[in-house]
Amino acid sequence: MSGEKFFRDFNNFAGNTELKENVAAIIRRGEAAHAYIIEGGQGSGKTMFAHLFAAALICEGKGKRALPCGECTACLKVERGVHPDVISVDRGDRTTLGIDTIREVRADAFILPSEAERKIYIIEDAHLMTNDAQNAFLQVLEEPPSYAVFLLTCTEPLRLLPTVRSRAPSLRLRPLTADEMEEFLLSKAGDKARRLRDSDREAWEELIAASGGMPGVALTLLDGGLEERRRERNLAVKLLCGLISGSSDALVSINPGVGNISRREDAKQLVKDMADALRDMLAVKRCDAAPLCFFANRNTAQKAAMPYTVADIARAADALDELYLSLDRNAYVTGAFAAAGAKMRRGR
Ligand SMILES: [Zn+2]
Incomplete structure (x- = not known):
């Protein structure tokens, strides 16, 4: 889901109302921590949530109603994936996230942000960090540069070292209810979703059940994976x-x-x-x-x-x-x- 258009603001992110409000409130009060673990099942929207979080941290329209505003230069750059201070870190085609990658992140984190007041690292599938990598990561987590924020997306938080977990509050994305899922599919996949719902009620209900409340899974199922x-x-x-x-x-x-x-x-x-x-x-x-x-x-x-x-x-x-x-x-x-x-x- 990371490649698709995911803005404008947190309201556009399906379900998880309380979590979204809490995060926006923390950011408005300027009380964001240096690291968060964004937990949720496969297809729950963790990456999308991390990008919204990053945009909210550096949004230039903080006085506006919505956070992130989805309209300022910073928001638009995050949305297009071209903001120099929002850095995605993933394992590429490897099965683990190794120490070399984390060392690069650590070195880069000490270089000042180039446009924004913050520099945000989105570490995808953080539970796949090797123990060495996690220990290397701990060093920067213990004394992070004032401007750095690390957002760790994660499906299996127990694979993270307790020392990492204790330094990064957890934000848990919960599965959507059936009603929220209907609403999500109808707004996100408009005609296709409506056609299935109106022509084959049983398949529609099966799709919603089979998605397990995960919006990413539901979209894949709608796309022929059912x-x-x-x-x-x-x-x-x-x-x-x-x-x-x-x-x-x-x-x-x-x-x-x-x-x-x-x-x-x-x-x-x-x-x-x-x-x-x-x-x-x-x-x-x-x-x-x-x-x-x-x-x-x-x-x-x-x-x-x-x-x-x-x-x-x-x-x-x-x-x-x-x-x-x-x-x-x-x-x-x-x-x-x-x-x-x-x-x-x-x-x-
Ligand atoms: Zn903005």
């Missing part, structure tokens, strides 16, 4: 039910999708989907009125939950937590799934 995502979600439910009931072909059932789970990140996504599905299954079992986070409607969730007791579902949720951690620890993927299945069935 079919593939449907396959992934169906696979998650099929595998989950197979594991709980111990059907011998549970793991075989994912064989056609081995391409899907052979990659660790895909396996983790699969486990996240399974965990979301379980949360919904538990909610409908308990007649909990909370909004669903995976199934498009309560009927489908009830149908999936029907064969299982609350205890079955709770045990499966524990097994999935462990499975996720073991994937993080580089366990053998298929073996880890099989072990999780055994745990789910224990005491059944």
Whole structure:
């Protein structure tokens, strides 16, 4: 989403009303810290939020109603990605953000800003900084130049060292509600969104559920990713039910999708989907009125939950937590799934 037009102001950023108001208020009072962790799932708009934050910090129209104003030279330059004092740092095609990159950032941070009063570094996927890189980063974080601000976008904050986390307040982007998502899609993807909503209500609701409240994900789904995502979600439910009931072909059932789970990140996504599905299954079992986070409607969730007791579902949720951690620890993927299945069935 970073490449698209994301301004004019915080009001244009979907949902997260309280967070946006707090950030704008902090900036107006001149009380911004030197570093923030901007947390949120993939597609939650972290990069966009970081750019709005950066623009607000150096906006020249601070007396105006909206912050950032979206109209001054500074705002327009941030929007076009050409402001010399707003610097994006990413890992390029590498899997981690290494110490060399962070050393460059550190050296650059001691050079005065060229146009604005601040110099802002947007460090993308900061959780992918190696430990060395994080330690190097700490040195500048402990005694930052007065004008420097570091905005760390991050999906897994626990991978940041506690010493980094303690110096950077966390701003958590929360998923959009179904209503906020509808509004977002209709304003952002106008005709395309309206056509789908009016011609195929079921697919529209499925898209909103499948986005998990992430605006970036919703736009990708609207752009033709819905079919593939449907396959992934169906696979998650099929595998989950197979594991709980111990059907011998549970793991075989994912064989056609081995391409899907052979990659660790895909396996983790699969486990996240399974965990979301379980949360919904538990909610409908308990007649909990909370909004669903995976199934498009309560009927489908009830149908999936029907064969299982609350205890079955709770045990499966524990097994999935462990499975996720073991994937993080580089366990053998298929073996880890099989072990999780055994745990789910224990005491059944
Ligand atoms: Zn401005």
